[in-house]
Amino acid sequence: MPCFSDRLAAAVRRCGNPVLVGLDPRVDLLPEGMAPQADGADLVAKAGAVSVFCLGVVDVVAPLVAAVKPQAAFFEQLGPPGMVILADVIQYAQERGLLVILDAKRNDIGSTAAAYADGILGSQGQSAWGADATTVSPYLGDDSLEPFVRVATERDAGLFVLVKTSNPGGGLFQDLVADGQPVYRHVARQVEKLAEQTAGQCGYGAVGAVVGATYPEQLQELRAEMPHAWFLVPGFGAQGATARDVAGAFDQQGLGAIVNSSRGIIFAYQREEYAAAFGASRWQEAVEAATRAMIDQLRTDTPAARLVGG
Amino acid sequence: MPCFSDRLAAAVRRCGNPVLVGLDPRVDLLPEGMAPQADGADLVAKAGAVSVFCLGVVDVVAPLVAAVKPQAAFFEQLGPPGMVILADVIQYAQERGLLVILDAKRNDIGSTAAAYADGILGSQGQSAWGADATTVSPYLGDDSLEPFVRVATERDAGLFVLVKTSNPGGGLFQDLVADGQPVYRHVARQVEKLAEQTAGQCGYGAVGAVVGATYPEQLQELRAEMPHAWFLVPGFGAQGATARDVAGAFDQQGLGAIVNSSRGIIFAYQREEYAAAFGASRWQEAVEAATRAMIDQLRTDTPAARLVGG
Numbered sequence: 001m002p003c004f005s006d007r008l009a010a011a012v013r014r015c016g017n018p019v020l021v022g023l024d025p026r027v028d029l030l031p032e033g034m035a036p037q038a039d040g041a042d043l044v045a046k047a048g049a050v051s052v053f054c055l056g057v058v059d060v061v062a063p064l065v066a067a068v069k070p071q072a073a074f075f076e077q078l079g080p081p082g083m084v085i086l087a088d089v090i091q092y093a094q095e096r097g098l099l100v101i102l103d104a105k106r107n108d109i110g111s112t113a114a115a116y117a118d119g120i121l122g123s124q125g126q127s128a129w130g131a132d133a134t135t136v137s138p139y140l141g142d143d144s145l146e147p148f149v150r151v152a153t154e155r156d157a158g159l160f161v162l163v164k165t166s167n168p169g170g171g172l173f174q175d176l177v178a179d180g181q182p183v184y185r186h187v188a189r190q191v192e193k194l195a196e197q198t199a200g201q202c203g204y205g206a207v208g209a210v211v212g213a214t215y216p217e218q219l220q221e222l223r224a225e226m227p228h229a230w231f232l233v234p235g236f237g238a239q240g241a242t243a244r245d246v247a248g249a250f251d252q253q254g255l256g257a258i259v260n261s262s263r264g265i266i267f268a269y270q271r272e273e274y275a276a277a278f279g280a281s282r283w284q285e286a287v288e289a290a291t292r293a294m295i296d297q298l299r300t301d302t303p304a305a306r307l308v309g310g
Numbered sequence: 311m312p313c314f315s316d317r318l319a320a321a322v323r324r325c326g327n328p329v330l331v332g333l334d335p336r337v338d339l340l341p342e343g344m345a346p347q348a349d350g351a352d353l354v355a356k357a358g359a360v361s362v363f364c365l366g367v368v369d370v371v372a373p374l375v376a377a378v379k380p381q382a383a384f385f386e387q388l389g390p391p392g393m394v395i396l397a398d399v400i401q402y403a404q405e406r407g408l409l410v411i412l413d414a415k416r417n418d419i420g421s422t423a424a425a426y427a428d429g430i431l432g433s434q435g436q437s438a439w440g441a442d443a444t445t446v447s448p449y450l451g452d453d454s455l456e457p458f459v460r461v462a463t464e465r466d467a468g469l470f471v472l473v474k475t476s477n478p479g480g481g482l483f484q485d486l487v488a489d490g491q492p493v494y495r496h497v498a499r500q501v502e503k504l505a506e507q508t509a510g511q512c513g514y515g516a517v518g519a520v521v522g523a524t525y526p527e528q529l530q531e532l533r534a535e536m537p538h539a540w541f542l543v544p545g546f547g548a549q550g551a552t553a554r555d556v557a558g559a560f561d562q563q564g565l566g567a568i569v570n571s572s573r574g575i576i577f578a579y580q581r582e583e584y585a586a587a588f589g590a591s592r593w594q595e596a597v598e599a600a601t602r603a604m605i606d607q608l609r610t611d612t613p614a615a616r617l618v619g620g
Contacts, residue, residue: 071425
């Protein structure tokens with residue numbers, strides 16, 4: 001199997017766009033009639049509804065985009081039944097040709113970090129969850145990243161390390177300036193080192209970076225700092241960032257970044273621009289419309305234009 | 311129900327010691343005859359063995375200590391079956407009077423952070439996993455901690471924020487100096503603010519700090535910096551720290567800190583000093599001996615001595 005970075009590059013080129021669809025299946029936002037009615041509905045019923053919803057999203061987006069990003073928290077919230085359907089959703093998406101990045105933001109040290117990586121990363125049968133890549137938090141330092149990198153490279157899987165996050169409070173510790181550089185630049189340097197060491201044929205490595213769309217200038221600065229790192233860019237749409245804001249995340253070929261939208265796509269039927277046309281009963285058509293709109297925006301206003309017809 | 315900090319204070323006083331037993335059930339370290347034999351044994355078989363082992367540890371330590379700390383990674387590694395037995399282990403421990411701190415080191419923002427907290431924290435029936443407290447990572451900043459704090463205080467549960475970790479690489483980002491202070495001191499200041507806001511009758515808050523035993527001087531300095539924060543102190547035993555090293559984590563009454571040992575207790579039957587006396591078949595007696603030895607050490611060389619007969 002090719003390494004994760006090459007598989008991601010191939011998938012983005014094949015689809016001709018860098019859209020990453022986030023699967024954040026909040027039970028309270030599911031289309032009417034799908035979610036269990038009672039407030040106290042048991043976890044199995046909720047997990048069943050979440051499963052139906054997520055597979056329905058996958059059916060729509062699989063022909064359009066390269067990858068999906070299930071958010072572990074919304075599955076864990078549903079307890080053991082949620083974790084069962086998380087494995088199902090991952091497998092279903094992969095069978096339809098999607099790469100799956102499990103957004104788990106795990107972090108620990110030594111054998112514990114290796115246990116997280118072992119469980120999350122690897123094709124079905126090789127690991128418990130079978131994701132192609134996952135997200136990790138860097139606070140515990142280099143010896144906390146190392147076991148994740150080791151397992152990821154052994155299994156041709158990928159990692160995205162939190163570098164500069166899209167939330168307003170992200171700056172509290174990430175922007176502290178030490179030795180003339182904000183903390184997130186120190187993290188970026190470590191990520192670039194690991195990315196370079198694990199670079200595939202596409203030039204990018206198994207280790208990438210999470211860099212928020214809400215900081216366009218830092219995106220550009222960090223693109224230069226981490227030439228071998230794929231960027232996972234959250235914050236598009238619901239968090240206010242536009243295609244122009246994320247343009248700096250790409251290289252000259254239109255590669256190097258995948259841009260995530262979660263609520264803006266999967267719950268598009270609730271957005272003003274789609275609610276009238278589709279409504280809850282035609283929520284899958286709203287998912288398709290929102291995905292196509294995001295693809296168009298990124299093809300118009302970013303170097304991702306060069307992925308197609310170039 | 312009293313708040314988490316008061317429940318922890320009461321439990322530590324009742325037991326007369328600050329020992330926290332870490333449940334890190336690595337399948338490859340289980341006593342002979344307990345783990346599934348085949349390398350490729352399925353996850354259900356492995357989870358079954360882990361369950362038997364963890365309940366066996368709980369049986370031994372419940373009469374001796376205040377709390378246990380299951381390490382989420384080793385359960386997640388076993389996929390959905392592992393997550394089923396994690397819920398069982400938490401419930402079993404609580405039924406035997408133990409407080410349960412799920413070591414999950416989660417972190418995210420907004421509704422995602424709230425989903426993690428909702429799933430992990432709360433008594434059985436109130437949340438999917440039903441833990442009394444959990445660990446969280448601070449890299450994402452104050453608006454990532456806030457949802458955890460909100461859910462925790464609503465449910466009389468607790469949090470421990472990573473501040474200064476026990477691993478050698480922990481310093482890479484935590485020790486960077488910004489505005490004259492290492493990053494971990496900036497995190498400590500935020501933790502103290504949240505701890506003070508949530509203080510119970512014992513004087514400590516719902517929000518505590520993870521501070522490694524391997525840095526005795528920083529423990530003392532951080533004790534002064536965070537007078538309202540319970541400390542969860544890893545690194546004792548297997549990572550080389552002694553009772554004397556952790557003395558600075560306590561207040562004058564012997565409260566304020568719980569000291570974790572995982573492998574040193576649960577896999578004590580493999581330690582030189584216990585292997586000859588007990589061996590694999592009497593592994594539970596080794597757990598008891600190691601727990602009692604750690605209690606004695608902490609009662610001899612730390613202010614925890616004042617918890618008993620004082």
